[in-house]
Amino acid sequence: MKNLSQRLSAFIAVLTLLAFSGIAAPTTAQAQQVNPTEQSVTEEQLFNTLKDEEAVSGRVSIPDKQAAGLIKPGNKSWAGTHNGLVRTLTIVAILGAVIGLALFYMIRGRIRIDGKFSGMRILRFSAIERFAHWLMSGSFVVLALTGLNLVFGRIIILPWLGEGAFSTLTHWGKVSHNYVGWAFMLGLALAFVFWVAHNIPEKLDVEWLKQGGGLFKKGVHPPAKKFNAGQKIIFWSTMAGGAILSLTGLLLLFPGVQILGLGAEQADWHFYQLVHGLVAAGLTFIIIAHIYIGSIGMEGAFDAMGKGDVDLNWAKEHHSLWVDEVQANQIEKITPAKGTQPAE
Ligand code: HEM
Incomplete structure (x- = not known):
């Protein structure tokens, strides 16, 4: 019993x-x-x-x-694959760009104006063009940083900031990412309208590329119009990458809503997410190089987007054919720099 x-x-x-x-x-x-x-x-x-x-x-x-x-556990295994791929490519892109540019700086140094400052200025970008550039670039930087937080935040920032602060940061980062995307799209569209005509590839660009744009050798200045071949590469990468990021971003922001015939099926969202992450990493690589050359990498370059005008000798060295065009057509665009005597 x-x-x-x-x-x-x-x-x-x-x-x-x-x-x-x-x-x-x-x-x-x-x-x-x-x-x-x-x-x-x-x-x-x-x-x-x-x-x-x-x-x-x-x-x-x-x-x-x-x-x-x-x-759906499948989504979680997918997240693992996605994170692995996007994290790896982003690390390669950022480290590759930073290490490559550091080496370039050590070997070549800052690219100086060979003819020194002339004391004459030439108008390069109007206020509205600069507005488009800073709208596009400012919003891109916010998107890149908030996007990077989504990919690396848990590994890098969470242990350092703690759960409470990290979740607040990530929440507002995500909200900013969703809204700032609109500013980026507007800036991108404006930049496209203003600059597309100057970015059509030409025979001249092949010669510029063959000479490495003169970037690697002091005193070498292959002729170029308003934008040289290197800038055309930046322009088209920004436009193509920006368009893909915008499209996949919208598809992810409005799941299930069809855009250009895409986006109805849940199964496809993983693909858009992957494309969004990989293109963002690729464009970040290119933009880091662009920011370097537009600031510390080249003497006199930042003025073009900072003030709108550049030194005439800078323009002659990097965009000689454009200067010829301006001199032939609109001489009033060239003026003495404030408080300086033009050099002989
Ligand atoms: C945040 C730092 C940045 C700086 C200092 C900077 C600087 C510049 C400068 C000086 C120019 C004019 C170059 C010239 O006169 O020929 C320029 C042009 C341009 N920038 Fe930026 N930029 C920045 C960020 C960005 C970002 C984030 C993007 C794209 C998302 C971008 C896209 C462009 C494009 C498409 C052009 C015209 C093509 C070219 O000159 O390469 N820029 N930038």
Whole structure:
């Protein structure tokens, strides 16, 4: 009798254990033995029980039936793959650009104006062109930093900042990312309209490229119009990369909404996310090089976007054919620098 009662209590204990460690039943065949409405289960338990292709779904009365999807472990394994690829390429892009430019600076130094400052200025970009540039570039920097936080924040910033501050930072970073994207798209569109005509590839560009744009040898200045071949590469990379980032960004911002015939299926969103991350990394690489050459890398270059005008000797060295055009057509664009006597 005692033996029977012992066995009974052991049986009940096993049943209780099974009941408490049981996993709630999703809509799939695999976990039908448990019921999520009868007991609470942790997210981790669900993840461990469900296979990649399985999901926990609810019911929705709105037209978008995809909104019923609640938990899908496949998305988590996808996130691992995505993070791995995007993280690796972003690290390679940023470190590659920074190390490459540091080496370039050590070997070549700052590219100086060979003919020294002339004391004459030539108008290069109007206020509206500079506004477009700074709108596009300022917003790009915000997007890049908030995007980088999404990819690396948990690894780099979380341990240093702690959970509370990191979650506040990431929340506002995500909100900024969603809204600042609009400013970027506007800046990108304006820059395209203002500069596309000057960025059509020409025969001249091949010669410029063959001579490495004179970047690697002092005193070498291949002729160029308003934008040289290097700048045309920056321009088209920004336009193509910016357009892809904008499109995939919108598809991710409005899941399920069709844009240019894309975006209806949940299965495709992973692809847009991957493209968004990889293109962002590639464009960041190019833009780091651009920022370097437009600031510390080349004497006199920043003025073009800072003040709008540049020194005439700088312009003659880097954009000789453009200076010829301006001199032939609009001589009033060339003026003495404030407070300086023009050099002989
Ligand atoms: C934040 C630091 C930046 C600085 C200091 C900077 C500086 C400059 C300068 C000086 C120019 C005019 C070059 C010339 O006179 O020929 C320029 C042009 C341009 N910038 Fe930026 N820029 C910055 C960021 C960006 C960003 C983030 C983007 C794109 C998202 C961008 C895209 C462009 C494009 C497309 C042009 C015209 C083509 C070219 O000159 O390469 N810039 N920038």
